[in-house]
Amino acid sequence: MSRLPRAAWRRLSGASPSGAGRLAAVDGLRLLAAAGVAAYHYLGTPTPRFWGENYDLPRAAPLLHAAGGYGWLGVEAFFLISGFVICMSCWDRTPAGFAVSRIARLFPLYWAVVLIIVVSGTVTVLIGQRSGAPTDLRTTLGNLTMIPRPLGVDFTAGVAWTLWVEARFYLLMGALLLIGLTYRRIVAFGFLWLVLASIGRELRSSAVDEFLLSQYAGLFVTGIALYLMHRFGSDLLLWLLAGFAWCYTLTVLEDRVATHPTSTWGPSAAVLTGFLALLVLACGPLRRVQGRLLVYAGALTYPFYLVHQSLGIPVTRGVLRCVPALGLLPSIAVGLSFSLLLAAVLNRQVDRRFGPVVRRHLTTAIRTPPRIECRSGGEGVPGR
Known part of the structure; x- marks a missing residue:
């Protein structure tokens, strides 16, 4: 029997080659993506007179x-x-371990932000102002599950719709973990996902669109292909997977472009830039770039993304109402600065404190299930 090269054995077995680890540059890229979304909400919004009748954003800052x-x-x-990141997070993990890592990472910060939005919105209503976010009990309880849309309620945090998309991606990856994650299986999974x-x-x-995320499947699969290139090295099969996913992405991108007043070629060029940036940072010479500042930028991305719209925009409007002489752009800078500062506080006081606690307790609960007490007074037996 002919012997396979070591790289091939690694791919088939799922073994980790040396050097696989956290990429600080990708953390920095995540914050840039969040900054782009914030720029759209604060500066690029197509809503006429978004900041009030006295402020015409296209005229005040056309570029x-x-x-x-x-x-x-x-x-x-x-x-x-x-x-890219979730494929990296899944590797060498059990389904339970992956679920624990996602719950501990996402839920404490999300719960904190939802409650802050509800409290601030309630206070705003009590002082006679209009609240932008729904704060009733039913909506709040539905949002605490992180799946409000299937429950028929509005999102408390407007940007949280993307978390529901992410959650379904996690479910697909979790199902693959139940089978077992190997190079060959995840490549087959990528092709099959795109075809279905x-x-x-x-x-x-x-x-089918809701379950398989047909609008965004190409983006997720492209990220997966790039991670496999990062971990195992590039080859024709991975480039075919990335190329298939990329062609798919650019084809269905037209649906998203139709809902935004932008040119057709601009979004395609921007998405291509993101692909090239991730390729260079993850698979090129910049993959070795390290730095605490980049890692910290990645840590701030999630809380900043959650708060910048539902909390930062009301702060900006409050500044415009109370200090109109400050002007539109300085007021926007205040709102963004507030969002970044609040993100830093949430990262320190919620994520760092409660994330490890949730992770530790969930891990303990999975490893040591509760014991069932026998009515006869005998020793308990582990619950099944």
């Missing part, structure tokens, strides 16, 4: 408004990076 109009593509960058998503679009099946 920033035009550039910010493409900031919504930061969401596409998030999904591209997520495919394409069939769902052809059938115009909303159920």
